[in-house]
Amino acid sequence: MSDPFESYFTEYDEWYDSEKGKIIYENEAKCIKKLLCSCEDRILEVGTGTGRFAVLAKNVTGVDKAFSPLKMAKLRGVPVVRAKAEVLPFRDKTFSCVVFIVTLPFVDDISLALNEAKRVLKDNGSIIVGDIFLDSYLGKLYEEKKKQGHPFYRFAKFYHFTEFQKILSQCGLKTEKVFGTLKNISFQSPEPEEPEEIEKNFKELPGFVCMEIKKW
Template identity: 40%
Template sequence: MPRTGPFERHTDRYDAWFEENEAAYKSEVRVLQQLVPEPGLGLEIGVGSARFAAPLGMQVGLDPAARMLARARERGVDAVGGVAEALPFRDGSFDTALLVTTICFVDDIPQTLSEARRVLRPDGSLVIGYIDRDSPVGQVYQEKQSENPFYRDAVFVSTDELVGALEAAGFTEFEFVQTIFHWPGDIDEREPVAEGYGEGSFVGIRASP
């Protein structure tokens, strides 16, 4: 079952985070821009309010939460209702598939990755942005899960676990970048972007189908 309740009830609170933590948000966008310089025809799976789809030029967004879809449309994204495990698109439809802070909310990671691969063109790219479970921010999020309506039911993953799932789904040619080296609320200026993973709390992966 998609975890839409908190996103339907607390849409304004969700969107406000990006304003209140603008430097951290822009740092995350910059990581993803490095991995998605030209998206072609792009789909964001779990588009939310299109805070990432819009600046990254993703034309299509999918989400199970109706209020999030409305916000995404306001930001110029063609928003479609649905879940990551059953994408309502034909095989080979997109050049880029994007998941940002979505992988911890899906019910079935292997099926999500399989569906993402299915809708990608052979020369396309999957890009995933997420908080690494083993990172400093990831550890705090887990410790305080019960206090946050969005993360209460989230299942965080480590980068190594996610790479294993990607390999099992048939993805190859991984590229990693990272940012967020401090607590998001303490960041006043955009954080640096570094290659690899293991130090920054927000990790971006690009992989080929």
């Protein structure tokens, strides 16, 4: 079975240049930047794809298991390494931040991927996750597309927010901050919006959620 991220990487990347894609990307980028500011040194983005989000920060190395999108990321000036999230070819405590942007639903073993991120993370570093959860309208939409055989989402496993928090805890990790963007109406007819910090209501999440995660 062919890897959709090998076969459709051009279409994936070009979507971000569409009228709708540009606005959604900017909203997501602002949400991610809220947490990237805590990264003081080397950054690793796991599942970097074509490098669209890696370019938001300096001193980023991108990792992806798909070869073709890495060529595009390299053209964007991102140093890249081909590797799986579950087997990162880096020494312990190398990075100040490890970033996953809609990557964890597509890994083979989420706990192993998080433990690898924890291993290469400095003691005071942060894991930054930007993702879509089943508690949001967007998560429900993507889950339905998965059932319909969407070329990307049929391979994904989306999580409820509380389920993901349990996985983090089992890996010796905890969530420190949560921001969100892409409210329902904004995704259907997107408009620029500012990310909002989420402190209480995790049962009704916006479409895109960004978390700062620390070691226990």
